[in-house]
Amino acid sequence: MITLHHCPQTRSMRSLWLLHELDVEFSVETYPFDKTLRSPAYLEKSPAGRVPALELDGEAIFETGAITQVLCERFSPDVLGRSAGHPERAQWLVWVHFAETISQHTAALTQQHVALREDAMRSPIVMKLEAARIAKCYAALEARLAGREYLLDGGFSAADISVGQAVYMARYFAHLDGFDALAAWYVRVTDRAGFQVSLPQGDALFGDEFFAPWPLPE
Numbered sequence: 001m002i003t004l005h006h007c008p009q010t011r012s013m014r015s016l017w018l019l020h021e022l023d024v025e026f027s028v029e030t031y032p033f034d035k036t037l038r039s040p041a042y043l044e045k046s047p048a049g050r051v052p053a054l055e056l057d058g059e060a061i062f063e064t065g066a067i068t069q070v071l072c073e074r075f076s077p078d079v080l081g082r083s084a085g086h087p088e089r090a091q092w093l094v095w096v097h098f099a100e101t102i103s104q105h106t107a108a109l110t111q112q113h114v115a116l117r118e119d120a121m122r123s124p125i126v127m128k129l130e131a132a133r134i135a136k137c138y139a140a141l142e143a144r145l146a147g148r149e150y151l152l153d154g155g156f157s158a159a160d161i162s163v164g165q166a167v168y169m170a171r172y173f174a175h176l177d178g179f180d181a182l183a184a185w186y187v188r189v190t191d192r193a194g195f196q197v198s199l200p201q202g203d204a205l206f207g208d209e210f211f212a213p214w215p216l217p218e
Helices: 012-022 062-077 089-115 124-145 158-170 180-192
Strands: 004-005 025-031 051-056 059-062
Touching: 004 012, 012 062, 012 158, 051 062, 059 062, 062 089, 062 158, 089 124, 089 158, 124 158, 124 180, 158 180
Parallel strands: 004 025
Antiparallel strands: 004 051, 051 059
């Protein structure tokens, strides 16, 4: 039995999308983005009190990269995954984990724009720097996707899922304007049924469609 512990519009959406693409049976426990994740019961599954956590055959697994690797190795080693010895294995690992590079900048901006509710708590410098760092990640993806439909020449994989979810979140803070190959890829991967069914149903973490950097004071 597989159970995913999930908060909408967080990194756990990455694991939810992957599970849908794998077409395996699973259940989802959905949490609000609050102190519920600090409960003793949940900390037994994810000791840092974060999502996702995945229960698989009685074992709790956390960290999205680890979850992606475990699920792909078990259920789709050479379609959504790339097994050890596969010629695309190294690049698959690179792009699966590059999703976290994007997400760390998005997390910093989520804190600034969403978690910190008073202007006096926010840093316009941090907002501008982190948005610029997302743009640098976009540039890396643009270069990789030039002449490619997906991140790997062998076709759609969990690398596209991991990075696709990260870009979905990053778009709340940095537009894809000027990154034509990336924008075309993003449309391609998010048109998939697995992505669409993983979108928030009802309440979401982000109330706005886009959060522009808070302007520097005059």
